[in-house]
Amino acid sequence: MHDRFADALTVDDMAEAALFSKYHFTRLFRDVTGVSPGRYLAAVRMAHAKHLLRTTDMKVVDITVGIGYSSVGTFSSRFRLHVGISPTQYRTQARGEQPAPLLEAA
Template sequence: MDKVTVLAVERAVDTMHGALAEPLTVDDLARSALFSKFHFCRLFRRTTGLSPARYLSALRLEEAKRLLRATSLSVTDISHLVGYSSVGTFSTRFHHSVGVSPSSYRQGQVPPAEPGAVRGAPPVVTGRVIGPRAVEPVLVGLFRNPIMEGAPVRLTALDHIGPYTLDKVPPGTWHVLVHAGGGDQDVFVGEHGPIEVRAGITAHVADVVLRRRGKTDPPVLSALLDAPAPAAASQAS
């Protein structure tokens, strides 16, 4: 990705961060990026994997997660602070993307893994996570979209980078997303996909190269990724 494009998308993301409670439009964001709307939308999706509207929604929900953890504000107040006029719409979108309701998230609950019907020989997605060896924990999940939202179809936790295996994978189109580090460590992310998993094909190889998480990487929304690594792994087994 060329530097001009990255800087333009970063300007748009900065604009989003500075106005989460405001009714931002794609035109507003395109102006902040100094591009035409059509060109901006194409470059934004190519850089982040998401449309500007979807990315803005994810940022709002990420901030709502932070406020639920760090404050005693009501769900209604938080919904208004992140740009929702309807607490019902906010709660529905939060549940869809995080996997649990706002009140359940505040209580530390995590979503169950998505059930997946597997007939015949269960397909396996396997590969290696490549990156700084000292970073931990390493969470590898299969998601429907190129953003860590909702419950992953499959998830495994590693003590360090290296080989991983996701078994009993249901047929479908999935993205392999990796999140590593956090806390006092830098956060690293990586992705591979989309991949097509079909019944009768036993193994799909998907190596993932980690990079330090940047401003244009989509937020992590799934509550399952907020759980301790062993708990997260057990939820998705």
């Protein structure tokens, strides 16, 4: 998963790579990690997204595609659910920057 997190991985793909049925793989994976394969993959993707937001100037849309999401909206909502703030807010806070004003003073 760590090497192919940007791919459209399914539990079937992971189970096949591990040479188990998907049911046996899912049960073993949960027993070892404490979470389902899908949740683990989501956490790996979010960790990579957070790293890219902190260390690059890549656009959020490029990060979205680069970590395996096809929709910026889906990525942003899942990022907010996982981290508590939007990707843009995370980048701003992680870099210690001041947020851009919503309206310019006249």
